[in-house]
Amino acid sequence: MKSILLKLLFFFFIASQIQAQELLPFVENYNKSDYQGDNQIWNVAQGKDDAMYFANNHYLLRYDGVIWEKYTLPNKTIIRSIMIEGDKIYSGSYKEFGYWYRKDGKMHYVSITKNLRLFDEKDNEEIWKIFKFNGSIYFQSFNDVFIYDGKHIEKIKFPFLISYCFVVDNDLYVASVEKGLFKMNGSEISNPKGWNVLKKTVVHAIEKFQNKTYIFTQKKGIFIVEKGGLKPWNNPLNETLKAATINVAKFIKGNKLVIGTGNRGLFIYDFPTNTYKNIDRNNVLMNNSILSIGFDKENDLWLGLDNGIAHVEVNSPISFFYDNSGLLGSVYSVATTNKGYLIASNHGVFEFDSGKFHMMPNTQGQAWNITKINDKYIIGHNDGTFCYDNGALVKTNNVSGGWNLSKSIISNTYFQSTYSGVLVYDDISKLTQTKKIEDLSKPIKYVAQNKNNEIWAADNYRGLYRVLYDDNFKTKKVENITQQSKINNDFGVKIFEFRNEILFLINNSWYTYNSITNKLEENELFNLNFKDITDVVAIDDDHFMVLQNGILYHIQALGNKFVWNIIQEKYYKGKLINDNLRIFKTNNHYLLNLDDGFISLQLKYENKQNSDVKVEAFNDDNLVSDESTIKYNTELRVNVISGIYGASKPNLFYKLNNNKDFIQISDGLIVLNNLSSGSHSMIIYKHNGASYEKVSEFEFNVAKPWYFSIWMVILYILVIGAILFFYYKWNKLRYIQKLKLQAEELKHQREILEMELKAENELNVQEYEKHILELELQTKSSEVAGKSLSIAKQSEMIENIQGILDSEKDFNKLKSEIRKAIKINEVNKHEWVIFETNLNQIHNEFIINLSKKFPNLTPKDIKLCVYLKMNLSSKEIAPMMNISFRGVELHRYRLRKKLNLSQEENLSKFLLSL
Incomplete structure (x- = not known):
C-alpha cells in the first residue's frame, strides 16, 4: 500500500511539471488538390538536391518548394517506401524495387528486380521499408529481406511475419508481429532476454537518444532498454500515447522527441522542460493519422498523413498561438502573465490559463491595448480603462476607447489616446486620478512627449497636432502642424519614438519637427533607410518593426546602421490588423497580434537568408539549360529553387534584361510570355528590406520566329x-x-x-x-x-x-x-395664196403643236389662232378671213370653248405660251 501511495505521489509530481504548451510551431498543410496525388503518404525523405520526396501510393511525389511533380512506376504498382542514397532515390513496391534518378528536369526509373525471380508467386510481397546497413541496401517486405550490394541480390526469408527492421548503432533488429523483437547476427536471429513484453505487439520504431535505446510500440507505449530487460518510459505522456496508437517516432535536434500517432496527431516532447505539444486536427493539422515522418536540412518535420502532407517548422524561431474556436475573435493586443496570457480582442478581455480561455467580467466588447507597467496591466477598452493585477480586474475610468498608452520620454507621466482626446496620468500608480487635455476633444490615436509642457497628438483620421500647456495641464495653444507645413495628404499619421527623438510617418515619408520654422522637415536618415514603409512599431531603444510592401521586418539599430531581418509573409499573410499592429516584449520573445491569435518571435531572431539559389527553366515541359535557345512565342517557366522551406527561406526578386524595376518572385515561380527574339538575361536577387543582393543569373535566347528563319529568308x-x-x-x-x-x-x-x-x-x-x-x-x-x-x-x-x-x-x-x-x-x-403658204411655213411648229393638243380644231380655227398669235386685232383679222368684225368676235368666242379657256384667261397670251 505504501509503495502504491509513493507511486501516486511521484506521478502527481510529474504531472504537475508537464503541461500542454499553447504556442505551436508553424504548420503548412498540403492536400491532394496541391500535389494532385493519392491519399496516404507512406514515406518521406529529402534528396541530395534538397527536394522532398514522398511515397504516395501510386505515385512518387517530388516537391522542390516551387512545383509538385508526380511519377508512376512502369508497372503502375503502389510505392510503399523510399530511401535516399546519393543521387539515387530507391523505392519499393509490389514485387518490385529499384531506384530513380533525375535527368533533364525529370525523374527516370531503373528496376533492380527486372527479369529476376525474387518473389514467391503465392506471396503478396510489398517492400515496406528500405534502409542501409553494412554498406548494402536492404529492401524489407513482410516475409523477406533482400540485400543489394550494388551488383547482386541476396534473399533472406524469415520463419515469421515481419513488421519492420531497425538499425541501431551497428545492430540490426527484426520485429515480428507475434513473436516479439529479434536481433540479427549474420543470417541468424535471437530474441534478447527480458524483451518478452514485446510479443504480440507491433514495434514501429527503435531510436537511440543520450545513450539510451527507446522502443516504440503501437499500443503498449514506449520502453527503454536496460540491462536485463525493458522498462516502460516513466512519463505521464506514455499513457496518452498508448491510447493514441504510435505509428512512427524520431528524436530531433534540441533534445526533442516527435511521435506520430494513429488518432491523436503529432506529439513533440521537450526533454529539458519536460513539456510537450500536441499538434492535431483540433489546432492546425488537417489529419490525425501520421503514417511517416521525414526531416529536411533545417531539421524541420515533414509528416506523411493518411490524407495529405504537413510541413512542421519545429526549429523555427517563430511559434504561433492559434484560436480555431473563434472565441477570441481578432486579437488586438497580448501580454504574458505569471499564469499564461492576457489577451485583448474585439470580443473582450481574456485570460488564458492551463489551456483554457476565460473572459474577464464586464469586458465584453472591443479591447484595444494592453500595457504592462511594473506588475500591473493597463487595458484600453471601448467602455473605458481597466487594470489587471494578479488575476483581479478593476475598471479605473469610463472614458471610451483607450487606443494607446505611452510614457513621456522626459518624465514618469503617461498619456492615453482615446476616442475623445488625451488623458494624462501624472501618477501612474493612481489610475483613477486623470486629467484631460482641453481643446482637443477628438479621436486621438497616438501621443508622444519629449519636451516639457508640449505633446504631440495624431488624429485617428488626419492631422498632427502640437499641444502646448502649462504646469497644471491647462491648454495654451493647439496647432495643426501638418496644415502649417502644407502637407495635404496627412491621413493616418503615425508617431514613432526613436532614441528620445520623435519622428512622424506621413504618407510613407518620415518627418521631424523644426522648432525654429515651426514646421515639419523630412528626416534624411529614415527616408534613406526606410522607404515605402506603411507601419512602424517601437519595441525598445534599439529594436522596432516596420511593414514594407506587406512584409514585416524586425529592425536592429546599430548606431546609424540598421540590420534588417525579414519575417516571411507566409506566417501572417492576410492576418495582420491594419494600423493596429502591437508588440509585447517578454524575456525571450516578441508577441505580435493577429486576426486569429498571435505570433511569438525569438528575441535573438536573425534571418540569414539562404544565398544558394538554383534556377530551373522549362519550355514546353523541357528543361532549358543556361544560354540555350527556346522557341519564339512560347512560355518559359522559371523555377527559382532555394532548397529552404522554413524561416530562412529568402525573399526573392528578379530583373529581366536590366530592367529598372525589381519584380517579386511569387512562390518561387516566374512565368514569361511574349518574349521578343534575341538574347535575354535574368538576374535573381534576395532582398532583406534595405538592399538587394544578387544570388543567381540565367541567360537564354529566344529564336527568331519561323517566318524569319534562314530558309524563310531565302524563300523571301x-x-x-x-x-x-x-x-x-x-x-x-x-x-x-x-x-x-x-x-x-x-x-x-x-x-x-x-x-x-x-x-x-x-x-x-x-x-x-x-x-x-x-x-x-x-x-x-x-x-x-x-x-x-x-x-x-x-x-x-x-x-x-x-x-x-x-x-x-x-x-x-x-x-x-x-x-x-x-x-x-x-x-x-x-398674192393671197403666197401669203397663206408663207404664213403656214413661219408658224409650222406652232400649228403642229396646236393640232396635237387640240385635234378638234378646224383649219379656219387654226388660221384664227395664227392671226391671234401674230397679235392682230379683230378689225385686222376680219378682212383677212373675209368675214365681218362681229364674225371674228363670234369665231373667237367659239375658239375659247374649244380650247377650254375660262372667262378670265386671255386667249392671245394662251396661244403665245404654246
Whole structure:
C-alpha cells in the first residue's frame, strides 16, 4: 500500500511539471488538390538536391518548394517506401524495387528486380521499408529481406511475419508481429532476454537518444532498454500515447522527441522542460493519422498523413498561438502573465490559463491595448480603462476607447489616446486620478512627449497636432502642424519614438519637427533607410518593426546602421490588423497580434537568408539549360529553387534584361510570355528590406520566329526576285502594249479629227443653209407683212367704197368712183395664196403643236389662232378671213370653248405660251 501511495505521489509530481504548451510551431498543410496525388503518404525523405520526396501510393511525389511533380512506376504498382542514397532515390513496391534518378528536369526509373525471380508467386510481397546497413541496401517486405550490394541480390526469408527492421548503432533488429523483437547476427536471429513484453505487439520504431535505446510500440507505449530487460518510459505522456496508437517516432535536434500517432496527431516532447505539444486536427493539422515522418536540412518535420502532407517548422524561431474556436475573435493586443496570457480582442478581455480561455467580467466588447507597467496591466477598452493585477480586474475610468498608452520620454507621466482626446496620468500608480487635455476633444490615436509642457497628438483620421500647456495641464495653444507645413495628404499619421527623438510617418515619408520654422522637415536618415514603409512599431531603444510592401521586418539599430531581418509573409499573410499592429516584449520573445491569435518571435531572431539559389527553366515541359535557345512565342517557366522551406527561406526578386524595376518572385515561380527574339538575361536577387543582393543569373535566347528563319529568308529572296522578274516582264509587256495603244490612239485621234473636220464642214454647210432659210423666212415674213398691209388696204378700200356709196347719189359718178377705188386697191389672188403658204411655213411648229393638243380644231380655227398669235386685232383679222368684225368676235368666242379657256384667261397670251 505504501509503495502504491509513493507511486501516486511521484506521478502527481510529474504531472504537475508537464503541461500542454499553447504556442505551436508553424504548420503548412498540403492536400491532394496541391500535389494532385493519392491519399496516404507512406514515406518521406529529402534528396541530395534538397527536394522532398514522398511515397504516395501510386505515385512518387517530388516537391522542390516551387512545383509538385508526380511519377508512376512502369508497372503502375503502389510505392510503399523510399530511401535516399546519393543521387539515387530507391523505392519499393509490389514485387518490385529499384531506384530513380533525375535527368533533364525529370525523374527516370531503373528496376533492380527486372527479369529476376525474387518473389514467391503465392506471396503478396510489398517492400515496406528500405534502409542501409553494412554498406548494402536492404529492401524489407513482410516475409523477406533482400540485400543489394550494388551488383547482386541476396534473399533472406524469415520463419515469421515481419513488421519492420531497425538499425541501431551497428545492430540490426527484426520485429515480428507475434513473436516479439529479434536481433540479427549474420543470417541468424535471437530474441534478447527480458524483451518478452514485446510479443504480440507491433514495434514501429527503435531510436537511440543520450545513450539510451527507446522502443516504440503501437499500443503498449514506449520502453527503454536496460540491462536485463525493458522498462516502460516513466512519463505521464506514455499513457496518452498508448491510447493514441504510435505509428512512427524520431528524436530531433534540441533534445526533442516527435511521435506520430494513429488518432491523436503529432506529439513533440521537450526533454529539458519536460513539456510537450500536441499538434492535431483540433489546432492546425488537417489529419490525425501520421503514417511517416521525414526531416529536411533545417531539421524541420515533414509528416506523411493518411490524407495529405504537413510541413512542421519545429526549429523555427517563430511559434504561433492559434484560436480555431473563434472565441477570441481578432486579437488586438497580448501580454504574458505569471499564469499564461492576457489577451485583448474585439470580443473582450481574456485570460488564458492551463489551456483554457476565460473572459474577464464586464469586458465584453472591443479591447484595444494592453500595457504592462511594473506588475500591473493597463487595458484600453471601448467602455473605458481597466487594470489587471494578479488575476483581479478593476475598471479605473469610463472614458471610451483607450487606443494607446505611452510614457513621456522626459518624465514618469503617461498619456492615453482615446476616442475623445488625451488623458494624462501624472501618477501612474493612481489610475483613477486623470486629467484631460482641453481643446482637443477628438479621436486621438497616438501621443508622444519629449519636451516639457508640449505633446504631440495624431488624429485617428488626419492631422498632427502640437499641444502646448502649462504646469497644471491647462491648454495654451493647439496647432495643426501638418496644415502649417502644407502637407495635404496627412491621413493616418503615425508617431514613432526613436532614441528620445520623435519622428512622424506621413504618407510613407518620415518627418521631424523644426522648432525654429515651426514646421515639419523630412528626416534624411529614415527616408534613406526606410522607404515605402506603411507601419512602424517601437519595441525598445534599439529594436522596432516596420511593414514594407506587406512584409514585416524586425529592425536592429546599430548606431546609424540598421540590420534588417525579414519575417516571411507566409506566417501572417492576410492576418495582420491594419494600423493596429502591437508588440509585447517578454524575456525571450516578441508577441505580435493577429486576426486569429498571435505570433511569438525569438528575441535573438536573425534571418540569414539562404544565398544558394538554383534556377530551373522549362519550355514546353523541357528543361532549358543556361544560354540555350527556346522557341519564339512560347512560355518559359522559371523555377527559382532555394532548397529552404522554413524561416530562412529568402525573399526573392528578379530583373529581366536590366530592367529598372525589381519584380517579386511569387512562390518561387516566374512565368514569361511574349518574349521578343534575341538574347535575354535574368538576374535573381534576395532582398532583406534595405538592399538587394544578387544570388543567381540565367541567360537564354529566344529564336527568331519561323517566318524569319534562314530558309524563310531565302524563300523571301526568291519570292521577291520572282516578283521583280515578273514585274519587269509585266512592265515590258505593258510598255509594248502602251506603244500599241498610243499608235492606235493616234490613229483614232486622226480619224476623230478628220470626222470633226468633216462634221465641222457639214455644220458650216448646215449653218449656211440655216442662214439661207432664215433669210427666206425673213423674206416670207416680209411678204406676210406686206400682204397684211395689202389686206389692210383692201379693207380701207372697201370702207372708201362704202363711204362713196353713202355719199354719192349720181350713179354714173358713183360707178366711176367705185371702179377707181377698186382699181387702186385691187388685190391679186396669187398674192393671197403666197401669203397663206408663207404664213403656214413661219408658224409650222406652232400649228403642229396646236393640232396635237387640240385635234378638234378646224383649219379656219387654226388660221384664227395664227392671226391671234401674230397679235392682230379683230378689225385686222376680219378682212383677212373675209368675214365681218362681229364674225371674228363670234369665231373667237367659239375658239375659247374649244380650247377650254375660262372667262378670265386671255386667249392671245394662251396661244403665245404654246
